[in-house]
Amino acid sequence: MKSFDDELNDAIQKALHDSFENFERKPGASIDQKIYEALDKPARVRPLLLSAAAVLLLLLGFGVKEMSERYASLRAITRSRATNEELKESANVVPLHGNIVVSAEQPSHTRHSASANPAKPNVRRPLRTVTPAKPASTLHEHAKPVPYKVKAGAGPVLPDENNTLPVMETEHALPVQIQDNAVAYRAIDANEIATGCLVPLLVDLAMPEISFDANPEDSTLQEPESRPVREKLDFPRYQPSDKKSFAWIFNLSATNTFQSIYLLPNAESRILKVSFPVSTANLGYKLSAGFQTLGLQWLFHYSHLSWKAEYIYAIDEFKADEQGANRYVFERLGKAETVTSKVELAGVGVKKQFDFKGKRSGRFFAQIGADYSRQLQSSGRHFLTGSISAGKVFTVNKTTDFIIGPYFEYNFNKVPTAEYSIKVRPNQVGLSLGLRMNRTK
Amino acid sequence: MALFQTKTKMELAELVKACQRQDSRAQAVFYDRYKSRLLGVCLRYAKTVAEAEDIFQEGILRIFAKINDIQNPQAIDNWVKTIMVRHAIDYYNQVTRKEMLSASHDDVKLDWENNDYTLLFSKLDISLLLEAINELPDGYRIVINMHFIDGYKHGEIAEMLGIKEVTSRSQLLKGRNLLIKKLEQKGIKQHEIF
Numbered sequence: 138m139k140s141f142d143d144e145l146n147d148a149i150q151k152a153l154h155d156s157f158e159n160f161e162r163k164p165g166a167s168i169d170q171k172i173y174e175a176l177d178k179p180a181r182v183r184p185l186l187l188s189a190a191a192v193l194l195l196l197l198g199f200g201v202k203e204m205s206e207r208y209a210s211l212r213a214i215t216r217s218r219a220t221n222e223e224l225k226e227s228a229n230v231v232p233l234h235g236n237i238v239v240s241a242e243q244p245s246h247t248r249h250s251a252s253a254n255p256a257k258p259n260v261r262r263p264l265r266t267v268t269p270a271k272p273a274s275t276l277h278e279h280a281k282p283v284p285y286k287v288k289a290g291a292g293p294v295l296p297d298e299n300n301t302l303p304v305m306e307t308e309h310a311l312p313v314q315i316q317d318n319a320v321a322y323r324a325i326d327a328n329e330i331a332t333g334c335l336v337p338l339l340v341d342l343a344m345p346e347i348s349f350d351a352n353p354e355d356s357t358l359q360e361p362e363s364r365p366v367r368e369k370l371d372f373p374r375y376q377p378s379d380k381k382s383f384a385w386i387f388n389l390s391a392t393n394t395f396q397s398i399y400l401l402p403n404a405e406s407r408i409l410k411v412s413f414p415v416s417t418a419n420l421g422y423k424l425s426a427g428f429q430t431l432g433l434q435w436l437f438h439y440s441h442l443s444w445k446a447e448y449i450y451a452i453d454e455f456k457a458d459e460q461g462a463n464r465y466v467f468e469r470l471g472k473a474e475t476v477t478s479k480v481e482l483a484g485v486g487v488k489k490q491f492d493f494k495g496k497r498s499g500r501f502f503a504q505i506g507a508d509y510s511r512q513l514q515s516s517g518r519h520f521l522t523g524s525i526s527a528g529k530v531f532t533v534n535k536t537t538d539f540i541i542g543p544y545f546e547y548n549f550n551k552v553p554t555a556e557y558s559i560k561v562r563p564n565q566v567g568l569s570l571g572l573r574m575n576r577t578k
Numbered sequence: 579m580a581l582f583q584t585k586t587k588m589e590l591a592e593l594v595k596a597c598q599r600q601d602s603r604a605q606a607v608f609y610d611r612y613k614s615r616l617l618g619v620c621l622r623y624a625k626t627v628a629e630a631e632d633i634f635q636e637g638i639l640r641i642f643a644k645i646n647d648i649q650n651p652q653a654i655d656n657w658v659k660t661i662m663v664r665h666a667i668d669y670y671n672q673v674t675r676k677e678m679l680s681a682s683h684d685d686v687k688l689d690w691e692n693n694d695y696t697l698l699f700s701k702l703d704i705s706l707l708l709e710a711i712n713e714l715p716d717g718y719r720i721v722i723n724m725h726f727i728d729g730y731k732h733g734e735i736a737e738m739l740g741i742k743e744v745t746s747r748s749q750l751l752k753g754r755n756l757l758i759k760k761l762e763q764k765g766i767k768q769h770e771i772f
Contacts, residue, residue, distance in 0.1 A: 153726045161614035
């Protein structure tokens with residue numbers, strides 16, 4: 138038989154066991170934070186990510202270098218004049234008046250043989266007037282062919298006072314120069330030289346006559362159309378993307394985190410003030426890589442974000458300011474504590490890029506996108522963000538574009554902080570750099 | 579892809595093994611699974627909330643440090659609780675062991691005839707029960723927690739605390755009486771408030 142003590146012990150044991158068997162108390166966010174930080178390993182930049190970042194930086198550097206060299210060579214070409222020797226080798230053309238004579242859009246009866254790369258018609262400025270050229274037979278009737286020879290290495294040949302060409306000597310037989318006052322030529326476009334679109338002038342030309350009739354019958358001279366204001370201002374026009382095109386996309390965004398704060402009601406909260414100081418601790422970056430197809434960009438990304446917050450916690454001390462007779466205003470004093478938060482995210486995203494092009498202003502882009510990310514650290518939070526970006530597009534080469542412009546990212550999630558009564562929405566603003574390498578099939 | 583595995587899909591044994599591999603994600607899942615219960619244990623064994631949180635944080639780290647010692651992952655629930663209880667005991671042993679052994683608290687006489695003590699426990703809110711337990715001296719509090727709530731036998735208590743079994747029984751008796759007195763006072767206060 139049990140004693141009274143034993144019965145009492147059993148009763149108390151049962152009562153306390155039933156009361157505390159499932160007794161739980163959730164720790165505060167600050168304790169969770171400390172535990173998570175103690176459990177997290179030091180951030181290791183994974184070799185694959187490091188390699189990808191290095192490759193991206195190399196591509197960016199290569200692209201910038203290539204672009205600058207391209208620009209420098211283009212300027213050199215536009216400034217320089219092709220030498221006689223180069224043109225003779227490539228086109229076998231006799232320079233007249235120091236200018237290069239090239240024919241394009243010749244009348245059908247004009248015979249000329251092209252080089253390996255025949256030029257495409259690319260007349261920037263039409264002739265002032267054009268009258269149909271006379272048939273060769275007609276010309277030969279009226280013209281007086283003047284045979285000539287050219288010395289190798291001879292300089293520009295200038296007509297004498299009689300407007301006839303002097304006799305020159307060369308080992309090559311040049312086409313018969315038709316003595317005619319009508320000379321048609323046009324200035325060489327630098328792009329033609331750069332792209333190798335020269336047409337060698339080899340045989341006799343039937344030069345169309347140039348007249349300055351006010352109302353020629355078949356005049357191609359047209360009054361310049363009154364261009365709309367939009368065109369005059371060179372407003373960039375939307376260039377729809379080819380949905381069948383395929384391109385590799387690489388992007389690096391340097392970002393600064395700015396936050397919006399949400400205070401949850403909590404009777405036990407002792408926070409007097411929250412502020413977000415301007416600091417390099419708010420800087421981060423985002424690496425993206427993927428491809429563009431079906432008019433959209435499909436990307437994988439990695440983000441390293443950080444932000445800093447300062448909390449003023451109330452302490453049990455007050456300051457009393459006297460205001461008037463026997464009137465005091467009490468102010469509770471606080472203690473400041475700074476918290477730096479770091480987040481590593483990885484995820485996927487989709488973007489839509491809109492390309493614009495102006496005649497003189499160049500190419501521009503605008504982007505809108507959405508990303509889904511997951512935190513790589515212990516808590517494994519999910520993030521959903523929307524982003525916009527816009528800026529300038531530079532052509533690196535015929536398959537590669539470089540883009541640069543401001544970047545803004547809005548976070549749809551609120552992130553809990555060390556204080557469980559406070560949540561923040563970390564948004565990003567920064568600069569976006571990217572490469573688009575077209576691989577259209 | 580492992581990156582997008584959800585926490586609910588991880589089996590307990592796999593979770594323990596992952597923690598033994600020091601997988602930080604698994605450790606976080608493990609911590610989230612047991613944190614509320616273990617803090618409840620610490621609140622019972624500690625004198626104040628601050629001490630409870632200190633015991634809790636150190637105890638968690640000790641659990642992860644010793645997790646490689648566990649042989650049977652299926653018994654992880656009891657193992658985790660035992661580690662935390664032992665750590666709470668060690669926490670007070672560093673400061674209060676001598677005090678506990680030489681505790682000379684006044685014996686509390688109970689009036690058996692006029693009170694139904696068991697009804698006190700059912701009438702009072704758990705927060706008042708916890709408050710009363712926290713107000714007990716360290717030695718009484720630990721023994722009451724270990725015997726009445728966690729179910730340790732006096733022999734086990736004596737071994738864990740490094741005392742004699744008879745000392746454990748004596749501490750339990752005195753602690754019980756003091757707890758009942760405190761609950762009586764709180765019961766009256768609660769009646770007056772409401």
